Amino acid sequence: MAKITYIEHNGTKHEIEVANGLTVMEGARDNNIPGIEADCGGACACSTCHVYIDDTWVDKLPAKDAMEEDMxxxxxxxxxxxxxxxxxxxxxxxxxxxxxxxxxxxI
Incomplete structure (x- = not known):
């Protein structure tokens, strides 16, 4: 399980524990975090789960694949x-x- 902090555009913070195996999007959706719409349900067919990764984490995440780059x-x-x-x-x-x-x- 990982503790993930979602920060809304207005500065409101939501610190949520998300189970291993889920996606960061599912953690937001399952905990009603405002600002993650997830219209395609996680199929990488839209951009409604877009976020900006905190500077301290950018280099710690796996690289984007071509489909994510396109979306x-x-x-x-x-x-x-x-x-x-x-x-x-x-x-x-x-x-x-x-x-x-x-x-x-x-959008």
Whole structure:
């Protein structure tokens, strides 16, 4: 299980324990975190689970694959370094302490 902090665009923090094997998106969805819409349900077919990874975590995560890179082109104000789709981030003990910042909106 990993403790993940989701920070809304307005600064509101939600610290949630997410079970290993789920995705960061599922952790947000299952805990009603505002700002993660997850319209495609985790199929990497939209960008409505887009977040900005905290600077301290950017280099600790697995690399984006081509499909995630393509979908991020549709996200709200994507950042080449920090933007990730939470449906593509599988939770493990290695993600304990992860901090994600939600964009102003999802599109």
């Amino acid at each position: 991020l082109d549709f996200a709200w104000e994507p950042d080449a370094t920090k933007s990730r789709l939470t449906c593509q981030l599988k939770v493990s003990d290695d993600l304990n302490g992860l901090i994600v910042n939600l964009p102003e909106k999802q």
